[in-house]
Amino acid sequence: MSLDPIRQDLIPFLASYLPPEQHNIENKPFVTLTYAQSIDARISLGPGIRTSISDVETKVMTHYLRYHHDGILIGSGTVLADDPGLNCKWHPDVAESKLSEYSPRPIILDPSQKWRFIGSKMYDLFKNGEGKSPIIVVSEKPQVEEEYIDYLIIDGHQGRIDWKTLVDRLSNEFGIKSIMVEGGAFVINELLLRDDIVDSLIVTVGSTYLGEDGVQVSPKKAISLIDADWWKGKKDSIMAARLVPRTN
Ligand SMILES: NC(=O)c1ccc[n+]([C@@H]2O[C@H](COP(=O)([O-])OP(=O)(O)OC[C@H]3O[C@@H](n4cnc5c(N)ncnc54)[C@H](O)[C@@H]3O)[C@@H](O)[C@H]2O)c1
Ligand SMILES: Nc1nc(=O)c(N)c(NC[C@H](O)[C@H](O)[C@H](O)COP(=O)(O)O)[nH]1
DSSP states (O other), X not given: OOOOOOOTTHHHHHHTTSOOTTOOTXXXXXXXXXXXXXTTXXXXXXXXXXXXXXXXXXXXXHHHHHHTOSEEEEEHHHHHHHOOOOOOOOOSSOSSSOOGGGSOEEEEEOTTOOOOSTTSHXXXXXXXXXXXXXXXXXXXXXXXXOTTOEEEEOXXXXXXXXXXXXXXXXXXXXXXXXXXEEEOHHHHHHHTTOTTTOOEEEEEEOSOOOOTTSEEOOOSSOOOEEEEEEEEXXXXXXXXXXXXXXXX
């Protein structure tokens, strides 16, 4: 896949929402929550349907963001539906190259171990030197471990892994200081309520409706945003913001 060059005004627009270069290693990792939605707040046409929302201008932003993070996290629903590559296909200086070195480490939340690395797009990219091997977050030690993978075992409460434990362990055990969360809906809806975990929110809004059967993003409670700013492209807009810290 070849990407269009990044629009130059996107770079200053995103600057204050990216992980700071001097991120204090004592702090929890910097977490950016990012996804693309339709006007009717859908992120895909239906469960398990890979749906393209971003236009070429905003697609390249995803890779620009990947370049700026150590890790890229998705839920099992997304890895099973989309078979994503999760590598970085953008570099400021190198247009076409093996970009494994600049790619974030994929982190897959798969507590019940439904996904297999071998046979996936991620595996092909890794074997080809174009992407990194994933860390799989599981709730118990797998009976059969796949080659090249790191397993992070976290025993969650009723199958739910605690986000604070997860980001702290990714930092302490894997040196991951910045994480880009790409979805899907379950993960996004949980994290929209976690101002203690999420540092930046970057949402692409595509000029399309996906309809009521689509997978919806809508947190359980109303939330407010601060520092909201908008960038306007040819077909999409991007909102960057931060979550309002809770007082209780
Ligand atoms: N437009 C976009 O930006 C975008 C991005 C990502 C995914 N998608 C779409 O979203 C859909 C998938 O969304 P979804 O909601 O089904 O899946 P998801 O990717 O949010 O994965 C949900 C699963 O992740 C695991 N998980 C999540 N949080 C957990 C926690 N705290 N503890 C333990 N396990 C946890 C569980 O196994 C859960 O069932 C697909 O159709 C995909 O194409 C769209
Ligand atoms: N920004 C964005 N715009 C979209 O229109 C869309 N569908 C996604 N979806 C995010 C989801 O996680 C995808 O699975 C990966 O973006 C695919 O990643 P690859 O290109 O295979 O590396 N993200």
